[in-house]
Amino acid sequence: MNVYAYGMSVWSTIHRIAGPLPRGDGYAEVAECWRVPAGEATNGAILLSAWGYQVRLEGALLGTATWGPLTAELGRWGIYTDGMGYDPHFEGFVDRVFSNGEGRAIFGSFERHGRRTEKCWGPPDEQAISAVSLALVDPYFRDDSEKAGRLCAKHGTPYVTLDCRHDSGLHTTASATVLSKQYRARQYPGVEDARLLSLYAGASSGLTVFTSGTRPVQFARAGRARATRDVPTVNARLTIGAGDTFRAGIAYGLLQGWSDERSVRFAIKAAAAVCVGGPVACAPPSLTELDGVNVSVD
Numbered sequence: 001m002n003v004y005a006y007g008m009s010v011w012s013t014i015h016r017i018a019g020p021l022p023r024g025d026g027y028a029e030v031a032e033c034w035r036v037p038a039g040e041a042t043n044g045a046i047l048l049s050a051w052g053y054q055v056r057l058e059g060a061l062l063g064t065a066t067w068g069p070l071t072a073e074l075g076r077w078g079i080y081t082d083g084m085g086y087d088p089h090f091e092g093f094v095d096r097v098f099s100n101g102e103g104r105a106i107f108g109s110f111e112r113h114g115r116r117t118e119k120c121w122g123p124p125d126e127q128a129i130s131a132v133s134l135a136l137v138d139p140y141f142r143d144d145s146e147k148a149g150r151l152c153a154k155h156g157t158p159y160v161t162l163d164c165r166h167d168s169g170l171h172t173t174a175s176a177t178v179l180s181k182q183y184r185a186r187q188y189p190g191v192e193d194a195r196l197l198s199l200y201a202g203a204s205s206g207l208t209v210f211t212s213g214t215r216p217v218q219f220a221r222a223g224r225a226r227a228t229r230d231v232p233t234v235n236a237r238l239t240i241g242a243g244d245t246f247r248a249g250i251a252y253g254l255l256q257g258w259s260d261e262r263s264v265r266f267a268i269k270a271a272a273a274v275c276v277g278g279p280v281a282c283a284p285p286s287l288t289e290l291d292g293v294n295v296s297v298d
Helices: 040-050 065-077 112-116 126-133 144-155 180-189 191-201 241-254 260-277
Strands: 003-007 011-020 029-038 053-059 094-099 103-108 134-137 159-162 176-177 207-213 213-218 227-229
Touching: 003 144, 029 040, 040 207, 040 241, 053 241, 065 112, 094 159, 112 260, 126 144, 134 144, 134 241, 144 191, 159 241, 176 241, 191 207, 191 213, 191 227, 207 241, 207 260, 213 260, 227 260, 241 260
Parallel strands: 003 053, 003 134, 011 094, 134 159, 159 176, 176 207
Antiparallel strands: 011 029, 094 103, 207 213, 213 227
C-alpha cells in the first residue's frame, strides 16, 4: 500500500446546468447528470489510484444509501475500502450539486450529521498510516483528524491536508497544506493573502499553497519568498472536484520527490483537466492526458 486517505466519502448527484444558476423561483435546464463517488479524500484516492498508486480509503462511515454504490465504484479503481465502517442507522453522506462551470450550489446534510450523538466517521488506522509512503488527511473529523496528523508525524509519514487553521496541529506537522479562497475568506476575513501566507508558512516546515479559482496560485515555505503561478484559462464544464484534484496533484509531486514549483504546476494541470473533463470519478485525467495540458511542469 502506498497511500492512506483519511476523510470524506460522499455519494453525489451532480447536475450540470446550461446557462446561469437560477435565483428565487427561476428555472434552469439540466444539460448533464452524474451519480458518482465524491468528497475530498475519495476524489484524491481515485486520482492517485489512476496515477499508479495503491490507496486505502477510510474515515467517513458508510450508510444505507452509500455502502453499495460507493464500494462498487471505488472497487473499479482498485481502492481498498475494507477498513471503512458501516452504520445501518445512518444514511451516509450524500449530496446534490448544481453547477454551470462558473458557480455552484451544494445541497447536503453534513452539518446535521455532524451533530449526531454517534460519530459519522471512524478513527484513523495507525498501522495503515505507519506502512504507507504518504497520507491524505481531511480536517473535518475534529479530534480524529488531528489524531491522524499526529500519527503521521509519529511514524514519519508525510501527509497533505487542506483548509485548516494556521495554528492547528494538523497544519503544523503537514508536509503540505492547500487552502481555498472560500476557506480563507471565512476564517480570516479581511486579512490580505500575502500576510496570511506568511503566517501559515511560518507555522509549519511544510509547503503552504493558496488557491483562488482562476487567479494565480500562491505558495511558500518558512524562510522562503512567496511564489506565484498563473492558472490557465479553460472552458470549464464543471469546477466540482478541482480543489480535490489540486491537492492530489501536490500529493503526487511529493510522492515523486519533485520540487515545490514542479508539484504546483502539475497540480494546476490536473485541476484544469478536471474542470474541462467533468467529475473526477467519471474520467480522472491520466498522466498521459496531462502531458497535453498547456501548463509546463519542467
